[in-house]
Amino acid sequence: MHYLEALRKRYSVKKFDPQKSVSEEKILNILEAGKLAASSMGLQPYKMIVAASAEIKEKLIPAFYNPSQISTCSHLVVLVSRKNIEPEYVDRYFSHIAETREIPTDNLNPFKKSIDSFLTQKKEEEISNWSEKQTYIVLANLIFASALENVDSCPMEGFKQDLIEEILEIDKTREKVAVSLALGYRAEDDDFQNLKKVRKPSEKLFKFI
Numbered sequence: 001m002h003y004l005e006a007l008r009k010r011y012s013v014k015k016f017d018p019q020k021s022v023s024e025e026k027i028l029n030i031l032e033a034g035k036l037a038a039s040s041m042g043l044q045p046y047k048m049i050v051a052a053s054a055e056i057k058e059k060l061i062p063a064f065y066n067p068s069q070i071s072t073c074s075h076l077v078v079l080v081s082r083k084n085i086e087p088e089y090v091d092r093y094f095s096h097i098a099e100t101r102e103i104p105t106d107n108l109n110p111f112k113k114s115i116d117s118f119l120t121q122k123k124e125e126e127i128s129n130w131s132e133k134q135t136y137i138v139l140a141n142l143i144f145a146s147a148l149e150n151v152d153s154c155p156m157e158g159f160k161q162d163l164i165e166e167i168l169e170i171d172k173t174r175e176k177v178a179v180s181l182a183l184g185y186r187a188e189d190d191d192f193q194n195l196k197k198v199r200k201p202s203e204k205l206f207k208f209i
Contacts, residue, residue, distance in 0.1 A: 006147040012154045014192050016072035016184035026149045027052075027075055030183070033145030034077075037138040041115050043093060045085055045131035046138065046178070049168055051076040056167075063164040069154045074184035079138060080170060081131040081178040084124050090115060128176070135178040142181050154182045 027050070034048060051057050052075050060076065061067045070076060082089075094112055098105040119127065139155055146153040157179055164170075164177050186193050199205075 003144070003148060006150070007144070008197065010143070010147040010153070011192060011195075011197065013069065013152045013182070013184070013186045013190060014154070015068050015187040015190040016074065016152065016182065017187045018072045020074065020185040022074040022151050022183055022185070026151055027183070029149060030142055030145045030151065031077070034138045034142045037141040039134055039137070040130070041118070042097075043085065043090075043115070044134070045082040045127075046135045047080050047175075048138070049078040049080060051078065059167050060164065063160050063167060064156065065158040065160075066156075069156060069182040072184065072187065073154075073182035075182075077142060077181045077183065078164070078168060079135040079178045079180065080168075080175050081128070081135050082175055083128040083131070084174070085119050085127055085131075087116075090119070132176070132178045139179055139181060146181075146183060151183055152186045153184075156180045156182060 031048060031050070039045075051060060057070055057073070057076060061070050064070050090112065094105055094108050097103075097108060122130070143153050143155060159177070159180065161177055164180075165172055168177070170177060
């Protein structure tokens with residue numbers, strides 16, 4: 001499927017078919033696309049929690065203001081961002097780079113100094129906001145990959161943050177839930193799939209200079 005065709009077919013599903021499950025292969029492909037998302041300085045200050053079992057999804061229903069997607073989706077991906085980037089996190093990152101690229105860690109010192117400089121100049125609130133923004137780049141990749149895999153999705157921000165973090169046992173001193181994405185296959189009686197997609201006309205959206 002051409003990517004534009006996939007994106008035109010895509011819409012934010014309001015009700016999934018609870019009898020249809022996304023295959024493990026497709027879920028792993030979608031998650032891999034999220035892993036490959038662009039990330040500022042490559043730090044990936046986030047993680048993805050995948051709610052797949054009926055039990056955990058049932059527990060999560062009260063945490064969402066519009067529970068129809070959670071009660072019918074195949075999988076729910078919850079993106080969790082870091083509130084701060086500790087020196088230990090950066091050290092592990094550079095050890096991973098050195099191991100992956102098979103180079104001495106010392107060769108990376110100039111890059112590490114630039115990251116250290118960036119982080120020391122930011123307050124914790126700024127780091128937290130920066131990390132949260134990074135998750136939306138991941139979210140875009142997940143939505144795009146889902147469309148190409150012919151899997152339906154619905155990004156969701158409407159949740160009770162404290163409750164969802166409690167259910168998922170998030171360490172609130174270090175992390176926070178940023179956004180979520182429900183995955184599955186649209187229900188036949190979800191009337192939204194029959195509506196024409198409404199977007200700004202190109203001449204009002206694009207400006208070439």
